[in-house]
Amino acid sequence: MTVDVQIWSDVACPWCYVGKRRFEKAVERFREEGGDVQVTYRSFELSPDTPVDFEGDEVDFLARHKGMAREQVVGMLAQMTQVASDEGLDYDFAALQHTNTVLAHRLLHHARAEGRQEEMKERLLAAYFVEGRHVGRVDDLADLAAEVGLDRDEVVAALSGDAYLEQVRADQEQAMALGIRGVPFFVLDDRLGVSGAQDPDTFLGALRRAAEEQPA
Template sequence: MKIEIWSDYVCPFCYIGKRKFEIGLEQFEHKEEVEVVFRSFQLDPYAKKNTGMDIHQVLSSKHGVPYEKAKALNDHMVQQAKAVGLDYQMDKMIPTNSYDAHRLSYYAKEKGKMKEFIERIMKAHFTDSLDIGDHATLVQLASEIGLDVNEALDVLVNDKYNENIAADKAEGSNIGIQGVPFFVVNDKYAISGAQPSQVFLETLQNVWQEDYAKAKAEEHKLEPSLDDYCSDGTCKF
């Protein structure tokens, strides 16, 4: 079973949704047979780096709401994160552009470390208050999960993996994704948003029943059994 997760590293619901999915997956009987694939989706490709603004100011400016309202919304987000064991530090968060982090994630994928990189990059942004738009910071985070420092820097400096981001953007547009997190199961079932972990678990169970349990039952019918040889009082050769 394949699960594709479309997300942005600066999206607070994406980290929460990722954790809720992981909680649901952990309870899934066939979790070892699930392949998780992360896809990139920038909510704001034009977001600036080094704005000098806090996340409350950014939200206030972007959506035209008072600063106090923006802070209250972010404080509520902190509580939602806490419910799934995440420690959001919204007051200290550094707003930035996530494009380079997405590019580096594809280098991590090439090295078999995408899962580790995405967890580290989200924690860095939401909990550790690090600037994930800064190249030096990204290289340091890559090194922490065992990636080569020089190779990671080469990716960032020479604009590698742009084509991966473009391909994700095109496919996301074809699917009709307008917000993240967005989960696609076996290319035909979709879950939008940071749904409860039970929703993820039930979806996995239903898809398994539809796509795999029936197939295994049919496969079992093809296997020889005593009934094939001995039935109706006779045994066949």
């Protein structure tokens, strides 16, 4: 009774990290019931036109990108920080270095090929939202990859060329075909979709339903 779960998300998505934690709580309970889950992370870029080295902080980015007043953005980030804190995540938006995430997505595909995608995803999200690390440059990403046991030189070689870019684009095209407009978005057994950072009970219910609907 293993449920296949594909998760479209972005490293620069604060709700994706919150959703990851909530989903993990559901998976833990599902496994206690005798089920299992196979997770694959899929690529989704929230702001593909973002430069690698964005000049300004997260308030500057959101104020420009969404056309919101700075005071409104500050309040929104404070609320998001509290939501994350409730899940045990210590977001630091003041230290966050906004960047383009396509290289990070390519790294996640490389990590998947090496059997370390889940560890890499967690490391990237923590680096970005909690530690203020840069996740848009080859050397910085290679350092993070080495921390989860990937070969640093292999990562540099892969990210210095076009490796895995085709897979990233394929994920994005599939998202469009499925009508995915926001992340996180969870697809269970290619049949059941769950949108957003839902509470653990909702995720658990979806996992149970997917398992029940599997062919005998």
